[in-house]
Amino acid sequence: MSKKTLTLMSKDKQLFNIEEHLAVQSVTIRNMVKEDGASSVIPLPRVDSETLALVIEYLNRQQAPEEDEDYVKKFVDERGEIPTLLELAQAALDLDIKKLMDAACMKVADLIKDFTLEEVREALRIENDRTPEEEKAIRDEFQWAF
Amino acid sequence: MDRSMEELPTELTIDVLSRLPLKTIIRCKLVCKKWRNLVSDSSFVNLHLSRSPTGLLIHQIVKGTPGIFKWVDIEDKVDDHRLNYDPLMSFDINMVPFLRNYLINKMGSVNGLICIRLAYLKNENTYICNPVTREIMTISIPQYYKQDFVVIACGFGVSSVTGEYKLVVQTLKRNVPLNGNKLPWGRELVAEVYTLGTGQWRRLGRVPYWLDDCNFGVVLNDHCHWIISNRNAHEKICTFDLNKETFQLFPSPPREESDNDFRSLAVVKGCLCISDGGGRFPITIWVMKEYGIKKSWHKEVVITEEAVNRCRELPYSYDVYMIGDLKDGTIFFMDEDLFAFYPRSGTIEKIEALKRSQSGVPYRPSFLKLQNFESERVHRTSSPMMTKIVGTFLENWHLWFLFFQWSYGVGGQKVLVVAETFGRNRCVTRNSLHYMLVQWKRWHLYKQSDHGWFPNHLGCGTLVEAQGCGRILIFLGLKSRPKALGAV
Numbered sequence: 001m002s003k004k005t006l007t008l009m010s011k012d013k014q015l016f017n018i019e020e021h022l023a024v025q026s027v028t029i030r031n032m033v034k035e036d037g038a039s040s041v042i043p044l045p046r047v048d049s050e051t052l053a054l055v056i057e058y059l060n061r062q063q064a065p066e067e068d069e070d071y072v073k074k075f076v077d078e079r080g081e082i083p084t085l086l087e088l089a090q091a092a093l094d095l096d097i098k099k100l101m102d103a104a105c106m107k108v109a110d111l112i113k114d115f116t117l118e119e120v121r122e123a124l125r126i127e128n129d130r131t132p133e134e135e136k137a138i139r140d141e142f143q144w145a146f
Numbered sequence: 147m148d149r150s151m152e153e154l155p156t157e158l159t160i161d162v163l164s165r166l167p168l169k170t171i172i173r174c175k176l177v178c179k180k181w182r183n184l185v186s187d188s189s190f191v192n193l194h195l196s197r198s199p200t201g202l203l204i205h206q207i208v209k210g211t212p213g214i215f216k217w218v219d220i221e222d223k224v225d226d227h228r229l230n231y232d233p234l235m236s237f238d239i240n241m242v243p244f245l246r247n248y249l250i251n252k253m254g255s256v257n258g259l260i261c262i263r264l265a266y267l268k269n270e271n272t273y274i275c276n277p278v279t280r281e282i283m284t285i286s287i288p289q290y291y292k293q294d295f296v297v298i299a300c301g302f303g304v305s306s307v308t309g310e311y312k313l314v315v316q317t318l319k320r321n322v323p324l325n326g327n328k329l330p331w332g333r334e335l336v337a338e339v340y341t342l343g344t345g346q347w348r349r350l351g352r353v354p355y356w357l358d359d360c361n362f363g364v365v366l367n368d369h370c371h372w373i374i375s376n377r378n379a380h381e382k383i384c385t386f387d388l389n390k391e392t393f394q395l396f397p398s399p400p401r402e403e404s405d406n407d408f409r410s411l412a413v414v415k416g417c418l419c420i421s422d423g424g425g426r427f428p429i430t431i432w433v434m435k436e437y438g439i440k441k442s443w444h445k446e447v448v449i450t451e452e453a454v455n456r457c458r459e460l461p462y463s464y465d466v467y468m469i470g471d472l473k474d475g476t477i478f479f480m481d482e483d484l485f486a487f488y489p490r491s492g493t494i495e496k497i498e499a500l501k502r503s504q505s506g507v508p509y510r511p512s513f514l515k516l517q518n519f520e521s522e523r524v525h526r527t528s529s530p531m532m533t534k535i536v537g538t539f540l541e542n543w544h545l546w547f548l549f550f551q552w553s554y555g556v557g558g559q560k561v562l563v564v565a566e567t568f569g570r571n572r573c574v575t576r577n578s579l580h581y582m583l584v585q586w587k588r589w590h591l592y593k594q595s596d597h598g599w600f601p602n603h604l605g606c607g608t609l610v611e612a613q614g615c616g617r618i619l620i621f622l623g624l625k626s627r628p629k630a631l632g633a634v
């Protein structure tokens with residue numbers, strides 16, 4: 001019996017093939033397959049092609065179970081850029097691939113933990129929208145931590 | 147790949163935040179409004195708690211005060227461990243006005259909340275404290291106590307079914323005449339339970355076992371566990387089911403008449419464990435491999451007399467009160483100080499960095515807000531500053547009050563606060579101060595408002611050094627206004 005192949009479609013309409021038994025590591029895909037057999041293309045409207053390529057690479061890994069932890073860690077380590085990691089985490093969240101999401105979030109946390117506030121905002125492109133009063137209130141509330 | 151975190155689902159933001167170190171999370175509240183709200187959000191609080199690593203909370207004695215809670219991060223690896231003690235991770239109990247004159251007797255901890263009992267009969271309140279949010283909740287005295295009962299044992303835990311935090315006490319009726327020479331097991335031993343947020347105690351009736359009062363009951367599997375003192379009981383452990391609210395005998399290790407008495411309970415390797423002692427050697431630590439199965443009690447560790455003798459700092463009492471263990475096998479115990487026993491080498495070491503510790507519990511820091519419990523009296527403490535006058539500085543100068551603090555990580559800029567006092571040799575009062583915050587060399591004037599911690603008794607020209615929380619307070623005499631401060 002030949003292995004069944006699924007086709008995933010990224011946000012920018014690129015198609016990726018992956019064997020079904022590997023794709024179902026994603027709980028989202030597993031549920032889709034269960035529901036309608038997923039004969040046609042599975043659209044992933046929030047995942048771009050670059051990220052999807054990474055996810056596919058991750059799903060296609062051929063690791064022994066005991067080496068899996070290390071592999072996942074290495075996999076995200078090699079993609080140490082915060083924007084890439086966030087995309088990956090987002091895709092892992094949408095596709096419900098827990099291990100990948102955990103590893104990506106952990107890596108982001110590791111990267112930003114020594115940043116200053118300004119650096120955090122810059123890295124994650126967040127606008128500073130709090131007023132001095134609010135800042136003071138927080139500093140007062142958690143005075144011991146500053 | 148051009149996307150900001152704000153577009154990312156809240157779930158992801160919470161996930162990343164919950165993996166950061168405690169202090170970094172607090173600083174991250176300053177990143178933006180959304181993050182600030184997220185940290186207070188219950189889904190964040192719960193996720194963070196589930197990931198919050200277990201460390202130690204130590205109650206350290208400071209002469210003449212109720213002492214300090216210090217919490218210690220533990221880098222816990224299979225082959226090694228490191229204790230990371232950050233001076234900011236502490237809570238000066240002296241800052242709580244209604245605890246200032248008391249000594250702490252016992253404490254228990256669950257989910258980052260610490261339950262405190264005092265050593266005085268004149269204050270029979272129980273307090274719940276979260277050192278992270280700086281909140282203290284006062285719990286009224288149990289009903290039975292009002293009728294001439296004394297509290298002898300306590301337990302504090304959370305039900306995993308209902309999520310309710312429960313405090314259970316066993317009380318004993320005082321002044322019941324002794325029946326001949328018999329030990330007073332037959333006296334009125336009753337129990338009461340208090341669910342946080344309900345504001346009242348509920349009676350549970352008589353408990354036929356005399357629960358050991360050495361510390362709070364050890365919590366595991368939704369049960370509190372105590373050693374019992376009843377000589378004739380066939381098991382030496384009693385449990386309280388936090389869901390059903392019932393007391394029950396629980397299998398203890400098999401033992402013979404000549405064995406030492408059981409002394410302390412703890413959780414080791416995720417299992418219930420019990421140690422004996424009482425001045426006789428060796429001290430045996432038993433571990434219950436399968437919860438509730440008597441046959442699964444296993445002699446895990448034996449502390450020999452030789453090991454104890456080799457550690458000179460160990461006091462003579464030889465009573466080992468276990469706190470918990472690490473992945474590399476290290477077992478922490480208290481004996482007037484904090485000690486670590488290393489089973490591999492069979493040696494004991496005093497933890498010097500945390501000397502003068504009186505008691506300790508395993509502790510997982512959390513952001514659980516006591517204010518969220520309805521109908522409870524919750525007090526928030528002000529800054530944990532402690533001050534000490536170390537000398538007198540120059541007179542005749544304008545005085546500036548410098549406040550340096552060092553912090554690391556997110557928001558880790560150096561901050562310098564300057565306050566002006568008016569006139570010469572005039573007492574520095576709270577109303578006569580302005581604070582200036584110097585940040586990135588920009589000056590912001592903060593009008594002094596609510597700094598209750600500022601010591602009123604300090605006069606002008608006093609050089610002050612404040613300890614606690616890694617901050618240093620210095621009074622400096624300066625001839626000119628802060629222009630010159632850039633060079634300080």
